Amino acid sequence: MPASKTSFAHGQLKSIVERIERLEEEKKTIAADIKEVYAEAKANGFDTKILRKVISLRKKEASEREEEQSMLDVYMAALGMIPGEEDEAA
Numbered sequence: 001m002p003a004s005k006t007s008f009a010h011g012q013l014k015s016i017v018e019r020i021e022r023l024e025e026e027k028k029t030i031a032a033d034i035k036e037v038y039a040e041a042k043a044n045g046f047d048t049k050i051l052r053k054v055i056s057l058r059k060k061e062a063s064e065r066e067e068e069q070s071m072l073d074v075y076m077a078a079l080g081m082i083p084g085e086e087d088e089a090a
Contacts, residue, residue, distance in 0.1 A: 038048045057065055076082050 038051065041051055042048050060068075073082065
């Protein structure tokens with residue numbers, strides 16, 4: 001490989017590594033910011049476990065949420081976890 005291509009590849013590699021490092025730092029900052037917002041929510045009386053679940057659900061399409069809920073209902077009924085459904089599952 002000619003010297004100019006080698007130095008270009010080294011420069012390009014260095015640039016990529018530095019960009020990744022900057023983004024990793026930004027990711028740490030954002031994660032800390034999110035943690036602070038959850039702490040604020042908890043201080044205001046919100047259940048952060050439920051809040052995380054709501055955020056997770058909002059990321060999904062309605063059809064995906066409905067399918068997951070339907071499967072959850074089937075599993076829970078099969079395990080007798082839904083009142084009145086034990087007899088139907090057997």
